[in-house]
Amino acid sequence: MWETIIVQPFTNLLLIITMLVKNFGFAIILFTILIKLLTYPLTAKQMKSTQAMQDLQSDPYFKKMQEKYKDNREKMAEIQMKVYKEKGINPFGSCLPTIIQFPIIIGLYQAIMKVMASTPLELANLERIVYPFLDVNKILPIQNRFLWMDLGQPERLNIFGIGIPVLAILVTITTLIQSKIMQPPTQANDQSAAMSNSMMMMMPFMMGWMAYQFSAGLALYFLTSNLATVAQYAAMGRADWSKIIPGIEPKKEPPKKTIIEPEWIEDDDDEDEEDTDKSGKPSARAAVKRQRPKRKR
Amino acid sequence: MNKKYVWTLLLLTIAALVLSGCAAGVRAESTPGLTVSGDHVYVAYLSRVHQLDRTTGTLVSSYPEKPKPTLVMYAPPEVSEGAVYFGDLANQFHKVLDGNLNQITWTFSGAKGWFQAKAAVDGDLVIVPSTDRNIYALNSSTGELVWDYKGDFAFIAEPLIIGDKVVVSSQDHHILVLDRNTGKELYRVETKGAVVSSPLYDEATGAVYIGSFGKDLTSFDLETGKVNWVFGENQNLATIWGTPILLGEELIFVDRAGKIVALNPESGEQLWTVEAGGSVVAGLAKVEDLGFLVAREDGNMIFYGTDHATKWTATIPGKLYSAPIIDGEQIFVAATKADSILYTYNLTGQPGWSYTPAK
Numbered sequence: 001m002w003e004t005i006i007v008q009p010f011t012n013l014l015l016i017i018t019m020l021v022k023n024f025g026f027a028i029i030l031f032t033i034l035i036k037l038l039t040y041p042l043t044a045k046q047m048k049s050t051q052a053m054q055d056l057q058s059d060p061y062f063k064k065m066q067e068k069y070k071d072n073r074e075k076m077a078e079i080q081m082k083v084y085k086e087k088g089i090n091p092f093g094s095c096l097p098t099i100i101q102f103p104i105i106i107g108l109y110q111a112i113m114k115v116m117a118s119t120p121l122e123l124a125n126l127e128r129i130v131y132p133f134l135d136v137n138k139i140l141p142i143q144n145r146f147l148w149m150d151l152g153q154p155e156r157l158n159i160f161g162i163g164i165p166v167l168a169i170l171v172t173i174t175t176l177i178q179s180k181i182m183q184p185p186t187q188a189n190d191q192s193a194a195m196s197n198s199m200m201m202m203m204p205f206m207m208g209w210m211a212y213q214f215s216a217g218l219a220l221y222f223l224t225s226n227l228a229t230v231a232q233y234a235a236m237g238r239a240d241w242s243k244i245i246p247g248i249e250p251k252k253e254p255p256k257k258t259i260i261e262p263e264w265i266e267d268d269d270d271e272d273e274e275d276t277d278k279s280g281k282p283s284a285r286a287a288v289k290r291q292r293p294k295r296k297r
Numbered sequence: 298m299n300k301k302y303v304w305t306l307l308l309l310t311i312a313a314l315v316l317s318g319c320a321a322g323v324r325a326e327s328t329p330g331l332t333v334s335g336d337h338v339y340v341a342y343l344s345r346v347h348q349l350d351r352t353t354g355t356l357v358s359s360y361p362e363k364p365k366p367t368l369v370m371y372a373p374p375e376v377s378e379g380a381v382y383f384g385d386l387a388n389q390f391h392k393v394l395d396g397n398l399n400q401i402t403w404t405f406s407g408a409k410g411w412f413q414a415k416a417a418v419d420g421d422l423v424i425v426p427s428t429d430r431n432i433y434a435l436n437s438s439t440g441e442l443v444w445d446y447k448g449d450f451a452f453i454a455e456p457l458i459i460g461d462k463v464v465v466s467s468q469d470h471h472i473l474v475l476d477r478n479t480g481k482e483l484y485r486v487e488t489k490g491a492v493v494s495s496p497l498y499d500e501a502t503g504a505v506y507i508g509s510f511g512k513d514l515t516s517f518d519l520e521t522g523k524v525n526w527v528f529g530e531n532q533n534l535a536t537i538w539g540t541p542i543l544l545g546e547e548l549i550f551v552d553r554a555g556k557i558v559a560l561n562p563e564s565g566e567q568l569w570t571v572e573a574g575g576s577v578v579a580g581l582a583k584v585e586d587l588g589f590l591v592a593r594e595d596g597n598m599i600f601y602g603t604d605h606a607t608k609w610t611a612t613i614p615g616k617l618y619s620a621p622i623i624d625g626e627q628i629f630v631a632a633t634k635a636d637s638i639l640y641t642y643n644l645t646g647q648p649g650w651s652y653t654p655a656k
Binding site for chain 2: 122
């Protein structure tokens with residue numbers, strides 16, 4: 001089912017693009033950009049949700065609330081839900097698009113792998129999933145040559161007898177750039193900042209290692225994907241170039257509106273300290289308070 | 298430690314494992330490379346080449362002695378004059394001693410691509426196809442490069458050495474005929490599609506037969522390069538993966554869809570057709586005066602008599618992509634996704650020993 005719904009359409013789309021541009025390297029680049037464009041609404045939604053959550057986390061009143069109810073998780077969750085509802089924030093808004101995008105990314109990756117068939121068995125498997133309206137004879141084999149690379153083999157550029165992994169280096173650099181410009185502004189003592197920094201250091205090397213080990217076709221996909229992501233961020237005005245280019249003024253964040261309204265906490269204080277009479281029943285004052293019309297927000 | 302940090306690390310590790318599982322290091326899935334020679338059977342699969350006693354199926358020797366995860370081998374070994382020749386996916390091609398595969402005579406490391414096809418040996422010359430788009434001719438005694446031929450696509454089929462010519466299947470929709478001594482291209486014969494199987498040479502007529510992805514079967518004269526005939530136009534064939542066989546007065550081939558076709562080898566005229574009932578990649582194996590065997594992709598094997606009627610069937614619980622080998626009274630079948638990598642049968646379809654490599 002996974003193959004029929006995701007991998008097969010992607011593989012055939014990649015083959016069609018390859019047929020049109022007559023170059024597998026360009027086809028990988030175009031295919032990656034196309035998928036990035038198609039998943040752009042999801043990416044945009046994810047960025048928006050992430051930003052909203054970040055704004056909420058840095059809201060001074062929200063922090064105050066967290067501090068106040070640190071020992072009462074149930075109450076904290078109740079208030080958080082109230083805030084989400086009132087402000088239209090979806091706590092899963094940032095991870096849901098990622099979950100939806102994940103099969104697409106894996107499918108794209110597997111499609112590239114399938115098209116780069118280099119053994120008879122892989123060719124046989126590829127032929128089986130080519131749609132009947134595509135003429136296998138005209139498509140196969142795929143010419144893996146692109147610039148100095150053989151897209152089916154790990155890439156090395158031979159300079160003075162030394163094989164330099166140019167793509168792996170470029171993948172490392174672009175992953176680093178991507179991580180840097182996408183890094184949200186954080187406070188120095190923020191625990192998530194430490195985590196983010198570690199990730200930022202690890203990811204480029206992990207991607208670089210994979211690009212070094214894998215076929216050049218996949219490394220080309222990694223590189224294109226990184227560049228497309230950076231371009232997406234730049235297009236949305238979220239890229240902070242000062243983090244990678246010295247001499248550029250850091251991006252000024254617009255003054256943030258307070259998300260949590262102070263009255264909510266006061267209200268909540270009131271509700272929390274509900275008056276009771278000697279028998280433990282709610283007092284008349286509390287009953288009056290309950291009848292008081294809610295403030296419009 | 299922050300929970301988020303742990304989760305992120307875990308996700309990264311899973312992503313790395315998923316991606317690595319698909320492509321890290323040697324990224325290739327293929328089928329066992331099978332060879333039968335003298336008293337032994339040789340099978341190259343994953344990290345080792347195994348030499349087995351053909352009567353009992355017992356292991357004689359393995360290369361390397363201990364499996365290396367980075368070493369992958371699928372090319373069928375070539376056995377000639379007490380030596381075994383095989384290549385791997387680490388771009389190394391070895392000549393080793395028959396009987397002790399770990400006694401390496403020489404190793405050729407000049408290729409930039411994998412070795413997936415069987416080499417051909419003729420006297421002092423070893424012709425080795427590589428996926429780096431080269432055909433390498435090596436000195437069989439020293440392993441030194443004698444010549445190389447640069448093509449446009451990976452070479453994945455066994456070449457034929459016939460007299461002073463080398464016949465090479467090419468994925469660039471051609472059959473290449475090279476000079477044995479210099480590697481110079483003498484001529485090329487166009488096919489309608491990529492050629493991934495080895496050609497068949499008929500010594501009696503001097504004709505070469507080859508099928509292609511272009512759903513055609515071509516016959517040409519090796520001496521002159523002149524095309525005798527092309528079969529396939531309006532025949533509703535599928536791609537052709539296997540080498541055809543000559544059985545008596547008939548040239549027989551099978552297409553991917555399982556259509557078995559017999560032709561007159563001289564005229565290319567169709568004699569009869571039979572449906573194998575399933576997809577066929579592996580091609581055919583013949584027993585002179587008895588019939589031929591078709592190995593379907595789904596693990597079913599059908600033995601047809603010379604009258605092209607079914608004589609017996611057998612099933613292997615796996616996939617069959619390599620052509621079976623019939624040698625003497627034994628049938629050898631290499632399988633993938635099966636319990637064993639090698640199965641044997643007699644000529645009446647009774648199973649013999651099977652071989653599963655030790656883990």
